[in-house]
Amino acid sequence: MPNILENPRRHSHFRWDGLGDIREGRGDLGEDMPVLVYRLMQFTMLDVLSREFGEAEADRLFRKSGHLAGTEFARNALNLQLDFDGFVAQLQRALAELKIGILRMERFDQGTGEIMLTVEQDLDCSGLPITDENVCTYDEGFIAGVLEAFAGRPYDVREVDCWASGDRVCRFSGRLSDA
Amino acid sequence: MNEAAQLLFDYLKDAWNQPDRARLDADALPEDFRELGEGLICFVEGVLEVRAFAKALSRGDLSAAPPGRQNELAAPLKALQASLRHMTWQSQQVAKGDYRQRLEFMGEFAEAFNTMTGQLSDRQAALESQIERIRAQSAALEQSNRVFQALTEGMVNWIAVVDSNTGERLFANRAARDGLEGKIGADVWNWLVRQARTGAEPRARELIASDGASVVTFSVTSHMLPWNERTAVAYMLSDVSDERKYLRELESRAYLDPLTQLNSRYYGMRTLSAWLGERRRFTLCFVDLDNLKYVNDTFGHAEGDRFLVAAADAIRQLSPDGVCVRLGGDEFMVLVPYADAEEVARDMEALRARLAAPRALEPAPYLRSISYGVVEVGEDNALPSSELLGLADERMYEYKRAQKKARKAQLK
Numbered sequence: 001m002p003n004i005l006e007n008p009r010r011h012s013h014f015r016w017d018g019l020g021d022i023r024e025g026r027g028d029l030g031e032d033m034p035v036l037v038y039r040l041m042q043f044t045m046l047d048v049l050s051r052e053f054g055e056a057e058a059d060r061l062f063r064k065s066g067h068l069a070g071t072e073f074a075r076n077a078l079n080l081q082l083d084f085d086g087f088v089a090q091l092q093r094a095l096a097e098l099k100i101g102i103l104r105m106e107r108f109d110q111g112t113g114e115i116m117l118t119v120e121q122d123l124d125c126s127g128l129p130i131t132d133e134n135v136c137t138y139d140e141g142f143i144a145g146v147l148e149a150f151a152g153r154p155y156d157v158r159e160v161d162c163w164a165s166g167d168r169v170c171r172f173s174g175r176l177s178d179a
Numbered sequence: 180m181n182e183a184a185q186l187l188f189d190y191l192k193d194a195w196n197q198p199d200r201a202r203l204d205a206d207a208l209p210e211d212f213r214e215l216g217e218g219l220i221c222f223v224e225g226v227l228e229v230r231a232f233a234k235a236l237s238r239g240d241l242s243a244a245p246p247g248r249q250n251e252l253a254a255p256l257k258a259l260q261a262s263l264r265h266m267t268w269q270s271q272q273v274a275k276g277d278y279r280q281r282l283e284f285m286g287e288f289a290e291a292f293n294t295m296t297g298q299l300s301d302r303q304a305a306l307e308s309q310i311e312r313i314r315a316q317s318a319a320l321e322q323s324n325r326v327f328q329a330l331t332e333g334m335v336n337w338i339a340v341v342d343s344n345t346g347e348r349l350f351a352n353r354a355a356r357d358g359l360e361g362k363i364g365a366d367v368w369n370w371l372v373r374q375a376r377t378g379a380e381p382r383a384r385e386l387i388a389s390d391g392a393s394v395v396t397f398s399v400t401s402h403m404l405p406w407n408e409r410t411a412v413a414y415m416l417s418d419v420s421d422e423r424k425y426l427r428e429l430e431s432r433a434y435l436d437p438l439t440q441l442n443s444r445y446y447g448m449r450t451l452s453a454w455l456g457e458r459r460r461f462t463l464c465f466v467d468l469d470n471l472k473y474v475n476d477t478f479g480h481a482e483g484d485r486f487l488v489a490a491a492d493a494i495r496q497l498s499p500d501g502v503c504v505r506l507g508g509d510e511f512m513v514l515v516p517y518a519d520a521e522e523v524a525r526d527m528e529a530l531r532a533r534l535a536a537p538r539a540l541e542p543a544p545y546l547r548s549i550s551y552g553v554v555e556v557g558e559d560n561a562l563p564s565s566e567l568l569g570l571a572d573e574r575m576y577e578y579k580r581a582q583k584k585a586r587k588a589q590l591k
Binding site for chain 1: 245247248251257258261262264265267268269272275277279283
C-alpha cells in the first residue's frame, strides 16, 4: 500500500528553503565547518564524476551546479534592486562574511557588460597544488549565476588564470552570453 | 670545462647580460645534457617573461598580459597586478562617492588610503546630515509657504510686496492681482511704489483711489522686509470704503440736524466749549422761532417743519464763518467769530425782516418771525458755556417780550 502521507519533496530538487534550519539542527556544533570538509566533498565528487563521465563533462556539471547556487544565493541573500556599484559592494561583503573568498573588482564596462574580477583566498582552490588546469569551474558557474540574477541576462564567466604563491588568486572574466 | 658545460654556461651568461642574444640549441647538446639544457631554456624564458611583465607593471601598465599559469615565478607579480587593478577600481568607486572602500593590503599605503576614505566618509556624513537638516528646514518652509499662500490667496485684502529700489512687483496675492488689473489698479500701484521708494518707516496709512465713478478707501499697513537680498516693502490693503461711509453717516447723524442740515446740538456745544477754551472772540446768538406751536397746531407739522427749514436757511446766511446750530425744537444758536454783538444784532434784524416778508408761493397765512438774544464773548471771558447760553436765552426772551408788547401796541 503506498504511503500517501509521504512528503513529495525531494532533496534532489534544489530549493533554497531545503537548506534547512542549520542553526537549530546544529545547536552544539554551530553553522560553520572547516574548509577541509567542503573540499573533501567537492573533490571526491569531481573524482567520481570525472571517472564516470570524463573531465570535460564533470567540469560542465560543476559549472552548472555553481550557476544554480549563484542564482539562488543572489535571489535569496542579496538585494538585487541596488545599482551596480552598490551590488558589488554588497556581494564583496557577503562573500567575505560567508568566507567564500575575497572578491576584488578589476574592471566593469557598463556599455558591454564585460567584467573582470579576482577572488583571493578562494574556498575552492586557494592552497591547492599547482597543476596546469582550471579547477574553479564551480566558481565560474557561481559568479555567472549571481551576475545573471542581478542583470537579468545570461552571463558566461571563465577563469582566465589561476595561480599560486601560498595564497591563490583566481581571475575571472565575464561577458553577456546573449550579446 | 667540457664543451657541453661551456655551452650551458655561455647561454646562462648571455641570458643574464644580454638576454636578447641568449640562444641555446638543446639538440646540439650531448644526450646526457639535453634535458638539463631544455630545463635551463624553460627557466630562462620564464625569468625573461617575469622580467618583461615586471617592466610593464613598473611603467604603470596594469593591463599588461601576465605570464601563463605554468610560470610560477610570476605568481607574486600577478598577485600584485591584481591588487593594483583592484585599487584602481576602488579609487574609481571613491571618485564616484563610495567612501566605504577600504584596502586590506599594501601596508602603509593602505593605512593612508583608509584614513583618506574614512575622512571623506565622515565629511560626507556631516554634509548629508547638514543637507538633511536643510531639507527638513526647506520642507518646513515649504509647508509654511503653502499655508501662507493658501491664506493669502483666500484673503480679500490685497497683499503686495514692492522692491523699494526698483519698484518691481515681487509678490501679489489673488485679490491684489485682480485689483491691480482693475480701473484703480494703476493709481494704487503707483502710490505703493512711491511710498516704497521713500524708504519711510512703515506705518498705517489711508489711501483713497477713484476711477471717476466710485471712490475706494483703503487702510494700508506696510512692513519693511528683506526679500532675496533685496529691500522690499510688504503692503496690506484693506478696502474700508463701507466702514468709512458708515462712519460718515454716524458722524453726520451726530453732527448734523437731519431736518435743517444745520449742526447738531452736540456739535454746537462742543464747538462752543472749544472756542471758549481757545479764548476766541465771538458773538453767541440765541434764536427762537416765534409761534411754532401755533403753526404746528393750525397748519400741521409739515408746515411747521417748512418754517423750521426756512428759518434755518436764513440763519445760515448770517455769517459764512459762523457755526449755525439747531439746539432742539424751535431753538437755534449761531456762533459768529470776531464779531461784536451790535453788528450781529443788526444782521439778525435784517434777517428777521427777510424771513417775515410775504411769501407768494406759500399760502399759509402766518407771519414767520424769530426772536434772538446776543452775547458778545471776549478773549477775557470767564463765564462757562451754560451761563453764556443762559444769558443769550434771557436776552432772547426780553426781545420776544418786547416784540409782543410792540405788536399789541400796534393793534390798539
